[in-house]
Amino acid sequence: MSDELNRETAVAAADETTAADVPTTTLHEAIQSAIDENEVILFMKGVPDAPACGFSARAVSVLEHVGKPFAAVNILPDPRIRQELSAISGWPTIPQLFVNGELVGGADIIAEMYEDGEIYDTLGVERPAQAAAVETGSEPQPLKIENLLS
Amino acid sequence: MASEIQDVGATEIKTRIEAGIPGCRATVTGDGHHFQAVVEGPMFGGISRVAQHKLVYDVFGDELGDRIHALALKTKATEDD
Numbered sequence: 001m002s003d004e005l006n007r008e009t010a011v012a013a014a015d016e017t018t019a020a021d022v023p024t025t026t027l028h029e030a031i032q033s034a035i036d037e038n039e040v041i042l043f044m045k046g047v048p049d050a051p052a053c054g055f056s057a058r059a060v061s062v063l064e065h066v067g068k069p070f071a072a073v074n075i076l077p078d079p080r081i082r083q084e085l086s087a088i089s090g091w092p093t094i095p096q097l098f099v100n101g102e103l104v105g106g107a108d109i110i111a112e113m114y115e116d117g118e119i120y121d122t123l124g125v126e127r128p129a130q131a132a133a134v135e136t137g138s139e140p141q142p143l144k145i146e147n148l149l150s
Numbered sequence: 151m152a153s154e155i156q157d158v159g160a161t162e163i164k165t166r167i168e169a170g171i172p173g174c175r176a177t178v179t180g181d182g183h184h185f186q187a188v189v190e191g192p193m194f195g196g197i198s199r200v201a202q203h204k205l206v207y208d209v210f211g212d213e214l215g216d217r218i219h220a221l222a223l224k225t226k227a228t229e230d231d
Contacts, residue, residue, distance in 0.1 A: 055220065090209050091200070092214040093221075109199045110224045 002003045031073075033090070035098050038071040040123060041084055044095040048072050054108035059095040062114045067122040099123060158182060158218055170209035183219040188226065195227035202227075 022030075035041060040063070046052030048060045063070050075081045075094055086092055089103045097104045099122055104110070113119035120127040160178040163185055167176040174191030187206070194202045204224040207214060216223060 017217070090204060092211075094215070103200055105203065106202050109203060112199070 006129075010026075022078075024080060024084065025083045027078075027080055031081065031084050032088060034071070034073060036101050038098075040068055040070040041073065042095055043073045043075050043081075045074070045076055047074050052076060052095050053094070055093075055130060056095045058107050059097060059110050062110050062119065063142070065098075066114070066119060066125050067124055089104050158213075160185060163187060163218070163221070167206060168207055171205055184222075185218065185220070185231040186224075188224045190228050192228055194225045195199040195229075199225070203222075 014119060029139075042052060042056075042059055042063065044059060046056055048064070051057035051060055060072075073081070075085065085096065085101075088104035089096055089098075091103055091106060093106050094108075095107055097106075098111055102120055105113070110119065113122060117127050157193060158180075159182070160180045163180065164176045164178040164187075167178070167189055168174060169188065171189070171191060173193060174189050176187055176189045178185055178187045180186060189206055193205065203223055206223055208223075208227065210218060210221070
């Protein structure tokens with residue numbers, strides 16, 4: 001229906017159907033193949049241009065900053081997307097980032113990996129010169145929840 | 151969002167993490183729905199970040215995203231002593 005759901009390679013399991021009639025097994029398979037078929041895929045609340053949650057927004061901004069193209073699936077259209085996703089990943093919260101079929105983590109892990117530059121290696125992107133020399137020894141900033149809420 | 155669900159306290163979160171993962175130390179702050187937790191312990195050594203966070207998430211199961219709206223998490227491996 002709405003075009004903004006179909007951004008980029010968005011493989012949203014609930015893309016074309018309104019999902020009401022999609023059997024759960026099909027949904028499960030659709031999510032699994034989306035994970036398998038996309039090198040980098042982010043399951044999030046909302047879409048990259050309009051994240052519906054601060055945690056998802058943070059994950060998107062890391063990926064965009066690193067400059068790695070990614071597929072995005074909005075989990076909001078049908079609660080079963082999240083259910084099935086969590087059943088597959090064993091991870092309870094959203095967002096969830098998968099690279100090469102493997103769960104990399106949620107918002108906190110993505111942020112931590114960005115802070116220490118590890119995310120570049122995981123995504124197969126060359127680290128920018130100054131990121132390689134991140135201020136070592138300085139304690140990572142505590143996560144401020146206020147910044148996550150929109 | 152007004153709800154009949156009872157608010158969760160940061161102390162409850164801390165107690166449950168420490169009970170659920172024997173030997174860890176948790177520092178938790180939060181407002182009843184959104185929490186930040188730093189959890190340290192030797193059990194986090196040598197396992198992936200995903201596995202580390204899962205250990206903590208497993209303490210709460212379905213309550214995450216529901217009764218506990220959000221739990222910002224940092225895990226740290228400490229030396230066994």
